[in-house]
Amino acid sequence: MKNLQHKYYESYKDNKLLFPGLDITWLKELREEAIAQFKKDGFPDKSVEEWNNHSYKNLKEKYFTPFSDNKFEINSKLIEKRGSNCVIRVVFYNGTLTNIEYDNLPEGIEVNTLTHFIKHKPSFLKDKISSAYKYAEERLSNIVDSRPQSIVAFNTAFHQEGAVIHIKKNVKVPGFIELLHIGEYSKDTMQHMRSLVYLEEGSECEVLENIINDTANDLVFTSNVTDIYVSKGASLSFNCFIKGGTNNIHINNIHGAVHEDSKFTSTSIMSALGQVRSENRINLLGENASTKIDMLLLGSKDSLLEGLTKVKHSKKNTFSDQKARIILNENSKASFQGKVRVDKGSDGTLANMSSKSLLLSKKARVNSKPELEILADDVRCSHGVTIGNLSLEQMFYLRSRGIPEVEARKLLVSSFGNIIIDDLNKNFIDKAKKIMTDYFND
Amino acid sequence: MSTTLEIKDLYVEVDSKEILKGLSLKIEHGEMAAIMGPNGSGKSTLASVLAGKEGYNIVNGTIKYLGNDLLKMSTEERASSGVFLAFQYPVEIPGVATSTFVRTALNAQRRNRGEDELDAMEFLKLARQKAKELEMSEDFFQRAVNVGFSGGEKKRAEVFQMSMLSPTLAILDETDSGLDIDALKIVAEGVNKLRDNKLSGIVITHYQRLLDYLKPDTIHILADGKIIKTGDKSLALLLEEKGYQGITGAN
Structure with missing residues (x-):
C-alpha cells in the first residue's frame, strides 16, 4: 500500500496540468495539504471504524490513472431530455462540461463549472472548498482521526472539475437545478469531481445530482465531493441519484453546513452493480437548524452499497431525521452506518434515525449500525434497525x-x-x- | 338451492398439532352460516384453510367450492373465483395506498376471470359509491393500507374491500371484535347489502350481537375441531344462556 500511496503522490506531481487552480495560492496549498494527508493515511483499511464492513480490495491493489482522454463524443442514449421543471442543467461527460442548458435563468442564480469559477471568481470559492480535515472524525477519546476522510483528501488533491451553484439572498429558485454526470471511462482510470452549493440567507433551492456511470467491463474509480452551505433561514433539497456499472467504484461525499433556522434535506438513491458508497456529514451550526437525510439502497447481483451518515448537533434546538431503506437481491451486500452526535450544551435536540433492510435472497447480506453520541443533557434521540425478509x-x-x-x-x-x-x-x-x-x- | 361450499371430514394440522378433527360443513347458495365456538376450537384455522394460507397441513378430507376442489386452487385463484376472507387482524402495508391495493386486487381478479380491467376513473366511481354506502370518508383511499387505522376503521376497510370485490363466499373472521355498536351496525348493513346479490357467508363470532343484525340462516357450534351442533338462531340464544359447556356437555 505504501508503494501505491507513493505512486499516487508521483502521479499528482506528474499530472499537474490536469488539476485547475494551481496558480492560486490557497487552492494550491489545499491540494498539497490533501495529497500530503493521503500520502500519510492511504486508502482506509478495515482498522478504520467507518470502513470496517468491506475491504475495497480493488482500490488498494489497483492503480488508477487520472482520466485525461476526452473525446467529446457523447453517448446520447444515457442523456435524457431535460425535465420541464428544470431551470438549468449542467451536463458533464466523463468529468468534462459538455453543456449548460437553460431557457430563461431567473436573477440571483449562478450555476457554472468549478473551472469557470476558478478562472473568473476564485475568491468566491475560497474557504468554501474545504479541507478534508474539516470533517475529520472526533473520537470520544478526543483524538481527531483523519483516516475516514482520506478519500475526501484524495478528491481534494485530484479533482479536475465540478459544479458550483450559488443562490443569492432571498431568491427562491422555481423548479430545480440538475447536475448530470455521465461516465463512460476507459479502463483503470479515475475521475474526481468537486462541487459547491452555496445558498445565501433566506434562499430556497432544489437540486438533482444525477450520476450515471456505465462501465460494464472496465474498472474505474470515481468520486464526488460536494460542499454545501445553507445560510440562515435558507432551505435546500439535495437529491443524489447514483447508478453505476459492474466495475465502477464510486465514492460520494456530501458535507453540509446548516445554519440558524435553515433546512437541509438530502436524499440519496443508489442502484448499482459495482461498489457505491455515499457519505453524508451534516453539521447543524445554528439554533433551529434542521436536516433530513434519506437513503435508498437497491442492491443486486454482486453489488456492494454503503451508506454512512453523520449528523452533528452543535447548537440548541436542532432537529435531524435519518431514514435508510435497503433492498438486496442475489449476492449483493450493503451497510448502513448512521451516527448522531449531540455536542455539549446542544439541549433541546431532537434526532430520529431508522434503518430497515429487506433481504430478498439467502445470500444477500447487510450490516446496520446506528450510533448515538450524546454529550448534552436535555435531548430526545431515537433509533431503530430492522432486517428481515418479505412478511x-x-x-x-x-x-x-x-x-x-x-x-x-x-x-x-x-x-x-x-x-x-x-x-x-x-x-x-x-x-x-x-x-x-x-x-x-x- | 345449489351448494356453494361442502367440507367433508376435514382434518388439519398446524406444526404437527391437530386442530381440525373431522369437520364437515355445507353452505348452500345464499346461505349465511354462523360459526360459534370457544377459544382454540379451530374457527380461525378453518377461515385460514378456506382462504389458502400456507402452513396448514391438510391430513384428510375434501372441500368443494362451487363444485371444484378448493384445496387444489392457489390463494389468488380462490380469491378470483369469489372467496373472500375478512381478516380478524387486518394486515398493515406501509407505502401502499388503499386505493392502489384495492384496484390492483380488483383488476387482478378481473384479469383472471377474463374480464376487462377497470380504468382509474371507473374504479374511482365505484370506490366512491361503496365508501359512501359504508359511511367512510374518501380520505382513506390515499392512506396506506390499514396503517394508523383504528380498530373500527380496519374492520370497515375489510368490508369496503369485500364490497368492491363482490365475492360469492365471504368468510368474516370475528369482524365484530373491536367495533362499537354504531360501527357494528354499519358493517353489518354493508354485509347485508351484499346479501341481496346472493352472497353466501360464514360468520365467525363470539357474540350474539352481530347475529342480531346479520340474521344467519344456520348456526354451527365448533368445538374441539369439529361441528358438534347445528341449529337456527335459537341455538345462539341457548348458547348465550348456558355457555359452551352447557351445550357441549363438557364438564
Missing part, C-alpha cells in the same frame, strides 16, 4: 385479495422503497420510481 402475513393478505404472488412481491418491495420515494419533492418522484422499475427489470 408472509403481508404476502398472504395480498394474495387473499387475488393479487398473484409475483405482483404481490413487487408491490411489497416497492412499498418498502416508497417510504423514501414518496417523501421526495414531486419533481423527482417519477425519476426515482423509474430507478425502482429498472431495478426490478434488471
Whole structure:
C-alpha cells in the first residue's frame, strides 16, 4: 500500500496540468495539504471504524490513472431530455462540461463549472472548498482521526472539475437545478469531481445530482465531493441519484453546513452493480437548524452499497431525521452506518434515525449500525434497525385479495422503497420510481 | 338451492398439532352460516384453510367450492373465483395506498376471470359509491393500507374491500371484535347489502350481537375441531344462556 500511496503522490506531481487552480495560492496549498494527508493515511483499511464492513480490495491493489482522454463524443442514449421543471442543467461527460442548458435563468442564480469559477471568481470559492480535515472524525477519546476522510483528501488533491451553484439572498429558485454526470471511462482510470452549493440567507433551492456511470467491463474509480452551505433561514433539497456499472467504484461525499433556522434535506438513491458508497456529514451550526437525510439502497447481483451518515448537533434546538431503506437481491451486500452526535450544551435536540433492510435472497447480506453520541443533557434521540425478509402475513393478505404472488412481491418491495420515494419533492418522484422499475427489470 | 361450499371430514394440522378433527360443513347458495365456538376450537384455522394460507397441513378430507376442489386452487385463484376472507387482524402495508391495493386486487381478479380491467376513473366511481354506502370518508383511499387505522376503521376497510370485490363466499373472521355498536351496525348493513346479490357467508363470532343484525340462516357450534351442533338462531340464544359447556356437555 505504501508503494501505491507513493505512486499516487508521483502521479499528482506528474499530472499537474490536469488539476485547475494551481496558480492560486490557497487552492494550491489545499491540494498539497490533501495529497500530503493521503500520502500519510492511504486508502482506509478495515482498522478504520467507518470502513470496517468491506475491504475495497480493488482500490488498494489497483492503480488508477487520472482520466485525461476526452473525446467529446457523447453517448446520447444515457442523456435524457431535460425535465420541464428544470431551470438549468449542467451536463458533464466523463468529468468534462459538455453543456449548460437553460431557457430563461431567473436573477440571483449562478450555476457554472468549478473551472469557470476558478478562472473568473476564485475568491468566491475560497474557504468554501474545504479541507478534508474539516470533517475529520472526533473520537470520544478526543483524538481527531483523519483516516475516514482520506478519500475526501484524495478528491481534494485530484479533482479536475465540478459544479458550483450559488443562490443569492432571498431568491427562491422555481423548479430545480440538475447536475448530470455521465461516465463512460476507459479502463483503470479515475475521475474526481468537486462541487459547491452555496445558498445565501433566506434562499430556497432544489437540486438533482444525477450520476450515471456505465462501465460494464472496465474498472474505474470515481468520486464526488460536494460542499454545501445553507445560510440562515435558507432551505435546500439535495437529491443524489447514483447508478453505476459492474466495475465502477464510486465514492460520494456530501458535507453540509446548516445554519440558524435553515433546512437541509438530502436524499440519496443508489442502484448499482459495482461498489457505491455515499457519505453524508451534516453539521447543524445554528439554533433551529434542521436536516433530513434519506437513503435508498437497491442492491443486486454482486453489488456492494454503503451508506454512512453523520449528523452533528452543535447548537440548541436542532432537529435531524435519518431514514435508510435497503433492498438486496442475489449476492449483493450493503451497510448502513448512521451516527448522531449531540455536542455539549446542544439541549433541546431532537434526532430520529431508522434503518430497515429487506433481504430478498439467502445470500444477500447487510450490516446496520446506528450510533448515538450524546454529550448534552436535555435531548430526545431515537433509533431503530430492522432486517428481515418479505412478511408472509403481508404476502398472504395480498394474495387473499387475488393479487398473484409475483405482483404481490413487487408491490411489497416497492412499498418498502416508497417510504423514501414518496417523501421526495414531486419533481423527482417519477425519476426515482423509474430507478425502482429498472431495478426490478434488471 | 345449489351448494356453494361442502367440507367433508376435514382434518388439519398446524406444526404437527391437530386442530381440525373431522369437520364437515355445507353452505348452500345464499346461505349465511354462523360459526360459534370457544377459544382454540379451530374457527380461525378453518377461515385460514378456506382462504389458502400456507402452513396448514391438510391430513384428510375434501372441500368443494362451487363444485371444484378448493384445496387444489392457489390463494389468488380462490380469491378470483369469489372467496373472500375478512381478516380478524387486518394486515398493515406501509407505502401502499388503499386505493392502489384495492384496484390492483380488483383488476387482478378481473384479469383472471377474463374480464376487462377497470380504468382509474371507473374504479374511482365505484370506490366512491361503496365508501359512501359504508359511511367512510374518501380520505382513506390515499392512506396506506390499514396503517394508523383504528380498530373500527380496519374492520370497515375489510368490508369496503369485500364490497368492491363482490365475492360469492365471504368468510368474516370475528369482524365484530373491536367495533362499537354504531360501527357494528354499519358493517353489518354493508354485509347485508351484499346479501341481496346472493352472497353466501360464514360468520365467525363470539357474540350474539352481530347475529342480531346479520340474521344467519344456520348456526354451527365448533368445538374441539369439529361441528358438534347445528341449529337456527335459537341455538345462539341457548348458547348465550348456558355457555359452551352447557351445550357441549363438557364438564
